[in-house]
Amino acid sequence: MSTDASALSNDQLRDQTLAWLKINLPDGWMDAVDSRDDAEVARLRSAQDYSEWCIRLGEDGYATPTWPAEYGAGMSLNPTQAKAVNDVLNHYKVARPYNIIGIGMGGPTLMAWGSEEMKHRLLKPMACNQEIWCQLFSEPGAGSDVAGLATRAVRDGDEWVVNGQKVWTTLAHVARWGMLVARTDPDAPKHAGLTYFVVDMEQEGVDVRPLVQITGDAEFNEVFFNDARVQDSWRLGREGDGWKAAITTLMNERVSLSGAGSVGGDAVGGSPIAKLIERHKGVTNPLVRQSIAQLYIESTLIRISNQRAAGKRKSGSEAGPEGSITKLQQAEFNKRLQNVALDLEGPSAIAWEGKNLSRVERIGRVGAAADDDSAIASGFLRAQANTIEGGTSDIMRNILGERVLGLPKEPDPSRSIPWKDVPRSV
Ligand SMILES: Cc1cc2nc3c(=O)[nH]c(=O)nc-3n(C[C@H](O)[C@H](O)[C@H](O)COP(=O)(O)OP(=O)(O)OC[C@H]3O[C@@H](n4cnc5c(N)ncnc54)[C@H](O)[C@@H]3O)c2cc1C
Incomplete structure (x- = not known):
């Protein structure tokens, strides 16, 4: 970025992002998205050189817009400004780096604890998906x-x-x-x-x-x-x-897994709520409509909770236990969402022909689920993992009890004795 993007308003950042995409995306991509020509988007996406695209996105700061520009792969934006940029990238189904652990957790940990030498050596290739x-x-x-x-x-x-x-x-x-x-x-x-x-x-x-x-x-x-x-x-x-x-990494992991991470909530699971509503908007059965409306309400609550947490970070605080609230909400919500999606899609959700995209491919290609027949079954099967990775839902409840509600700490006799004296099974 040659200009100081952090000085721009959200509207100016949206315009700048649109202008950048017009120059950098393959011809016809943006028209195909705007005219909802999913087949054409899929064709252009499969012809795109993904590695080269990630480098371009990263070097110009779009992969990690909140990172300090001085390390060669950020725009020094605050979370609200970054959201303006990410909204445009998400709308145009722009492929993102699958280096989610690096970008979501490694980068913030390096920025908090790493030497200047490490930051200059490691952050840019991380953002450009060159070093996973x-x-x-x-x-x-x-x-x-x-x-x-x-x-x-x-x-x-x-x-x-x-x-x-x-x-x-x-x-x-x-x-x-x-x-x-x-x-x-x-x-x-x-x-x-x-x-x-x-x-x-x-x-x-x-x-x-x-x-x-x-x-x-x-x-x-x-x-x-x-x-x-x-x-x-x-x-x-x-x-x-x-x-x-490690706490810095874990707090940022929970933010990443809460749907507020760099790749956006729609990349979690295989059947985002907007797609579910689109596919079933003609359904008249009141029970089905009720269950979709309930999911919509819950997804809106998660989005608002994430915005509140982002507001706290914007005011200078590091990621704290509030990430555990939305990590818990998102993981449990995703299980309900995938169950409803499977019920509504019926047998077609569990029997499919064609390519089975891996989760890494899905993350790299936000919006790719449209041309992936196996997305619903895969999203359903993976949903349980959301409640385990990054700390289980039980552990999130413990953290919320202790660090947010101020309840007494869980008893742990092994906390104060030498580690070598703690009984271990492995
Ligand atoms: C898809 C996926 C990706 C992962 N990726 C990574 C990774 O990249 N790097 C990494 O380091 N780890 C990773 N993990 C590991 C993950 O962090 C652990 O699985 C998780 O922390 C739970 O640990 P555990 O599997 O040993 O279960 P355990 O800790 O043995 O828990 C077993 C059960 O006991 C419950 N339990 C345990 N302690 C308590 C308690 N104090 N109070 C109440 N209930 C409790 C748990 O909720 C769970 O139901 C990943 C896990 C998954 C599923």
């Missing part, structure tokens, strides 16, 4: 209680040597970098003995094994570290402060 990121938190013995994790990092001169196992690591099979939380002091209580690193996923000593989900996708993985190495200069925060940095 993954989050190495969960382990076979540490999911909801992630602070109990066992992967060890031991100091060796200017480096750390990492050994252990992570699991459910989304996108690890294509990742260049990983956000790693490892145990560096087993004698300290569990939250105090952790340190956060950015780890090179392409080195020897990192073994990634895909896991297949019920949808048929293999979007997440097991990751084994066998004497893998990380430079000490690629540590985020001080030694022992890993939990504090």
